[in-house]
Amino acid sequence: MSATVEGGSSSPTRPRWREVAYGGMQLGFDDNHTGETFLADMVMNANVVKRDLLKVMQDSISISQYLCIVALVVLVWTYTLRSTMNENSLLILDGTLLVSRFLILILTEEMLSLGLLLHYFLNISFFTTGLYVLAPIYQTLTRSNSSDSIWAATFSLLLLHLFLHDYSGSTIRNPGALKNPNLTSCISLNASVVASVFIASRLPSRVHVFAIMLFSLQVFLFAPLIAYCMKKYSFRLHLVFSVGLMAVTLAFVYALHPLVFVLLLGIFIFVTVVCPYWLIGLQECKFEINGPWDEAKLCFDITD
Template sequence: MDMNFTADSSLAPSRWRKVAYGGMQPGYDDNHTDETFLEDMVMNANVVKRNMLKVMQDSVSISQYLCIVFLVVLVWIYTLRSTLNENSLLLLDISLLGSGFIILVLTEEMLSLKRLWNYILNVSFFTTGLFVLAPIYQTLTRSISSDSIWAVTISLLLLHLFLHDYSGSTIRPSGALKNPNLTSCISLNASIVASVFIASRLPSRVHVFATMLFSLQIFLFAPLVTYCIKKYSFRLHLLFSLGLMAVTLTFVYSLHCLLFVLLVGILIFVNVVCPYWLIRIQEYKFEINGPWDEAKLCFDITD
C-alpha cells in the first residue's frame, strides 16, 4: 500500500508555472492556463486622456501654416494681376529675410557665429542660383495653358499641406536630434514645383526671381522660424499665430468674400471641430492588455 502511494505521488504533475521560454512542462498542455490567467488583464492602460484646451492649442500650428500658404497664394495672385511690381516683391523678400535672421538670432539658444555665417553663405548661394535660373523658369511652361497650370499648382499645394511636418521643419535647427522624414521632403518638393509653375507665367526675369525667392523663403525658412518661436515661447507662438490669422483673413476678405468664408470655415474646423472629435472618440477607445501579449523580458542587473 505504501509503495503504491509513493508511485502515484511520483507520477503527479509538478506545479504549473507561467514562463516565457520554458518549453513544455510535464503533465500540462502547451496552451494550459490556470485560474490566475485573467488576473493580470488591464484595460485601457495606454489610453491617453486628452484635454480639449490643450488639443486646441496644439492645432494652432496647423492653422498657422494654412494661413502662411494662403498668404503665398495671395502674393502670387497679386503679382499675376500686376498689383505687386518687381520692386515691391524685392523689398518684401529683403524684409522677410532680415526679419527671419533676427528671429533666429533671438530665439535659437545654440546659434553660434559660425552657424550664422553658414546660414548667410547658404542663402547667398541659394539667391545667386535662383537669379541665374530665372530665365529658364520664365519659359518653362510657355506651351501649357494657364488653367492647367493653376490646376496642377492647387493639387501640388494640397499635397504639400497634407504631407507637411507640422511638428517641426524640413530644415532642422541646431541641436535637432531627428532628420527630416520622407514625407516632409516630398511636401517641400511639391511646393517648389508649384512655385516654378506660377513663376513661369510672369512677364519678366526680375518678376520670376523675386517671386521664386519669396516662395522658397516661405516654404523653406518659414517653418524653421515658426518652430524656433514655438520652442522659445509657446505664448509668443500663440500671439504670432493669432496675428497671422487676422492678417490673412483681412487680405483674403479684400480679395473675395467667398474665399474669406471658406478660410474661416477651415480654421474653425481645424481648431474647434477636429479637437472636439478627437476628445469624443477617446470615449470609444477600448484596449485590453494581458498575459496573451508578446512577452517582454525584464533583466534585473544587480551588483
C-alpha cells in the first residue's frame, strides 16, 4: 500500500541550476546545461580597437624613417665600393656622426647624466679600438668567396634585418628602460653586423675597412636609439626630421639611379599611405564573439 497525501503531490521540487566555475555536476541537470540567459551576455567585437587613419599614418612614418637610414647606409657602401668616397671622407663622416649622436642625446634625453655620458665614451673608445685591431681580419675574411655570393648574402641579411627590426623601440637599451630588447631585435642587429662585415671584406685597405665598419655599426646600433629619444622628446620634431630624411634619401638615390628612386618612392608611399588605409579597411572585417563560454577569469578580493 502506498502512502499518499490527500490533496497534495508526491513529486519532489526540482533544484535550481546555478552558474558556478568549479562546482561539478548539479543534480537534475546535464553537464553541458546552459541557463535561459546564456546568450544574453554575448558581446560582439568587444576587444576590437577603432583606429584613426591619420594616427596610423603618423606611426608608420617610423618605418619609412628607418628604411631611409638603411638606404643611406647602402648608398655609402656603394660609393665606397666604387671608390667615390675615400677613407678620409669616411673618417670625417664617422666623426660627424659620433659628435651628432652625443649632442642629440644630451638635448633630448632627460635621464642622461655625466656618469652615463662617461660610460658611453669609454664604451665607444673600447669599441673603436677593437674595430681597428680586427680590421685586417675583416679585410681577408671572404677572400675565397666570389663577389656575387657576397652581394646575394648581404642583400638577404639586410632583408632579414628590416623584417625583424623593432620599429617601435630601440635596438639597444635606452637610458631608463625597464627591459632589454627582445630576441628578434638582437637577430636583426646581428644580421646587419654580418652584412657590414661582408661589405668591408671587399675594400682595398685596412683604413677603408675600419672606417666603413665604424660607420655601419654606428648607424645600426645608435640610429634607432637617437630616433627613439627624438620621438619621445617631441613628436613634431620626429615628423620634421623623418620628412627631411626622406627628401635627402630620395635626392641621393635619384642621383645614383632614377629607377631605384622610383622603387624607393613607391615603397615609401606603400608603407606610409597604402598600408594604414589597408589596415583600417581590414578592421571592418573583424568578427569576434565574447560570452560566458570564454575561459573564466577568477577575481580574488583580498582585504586586510
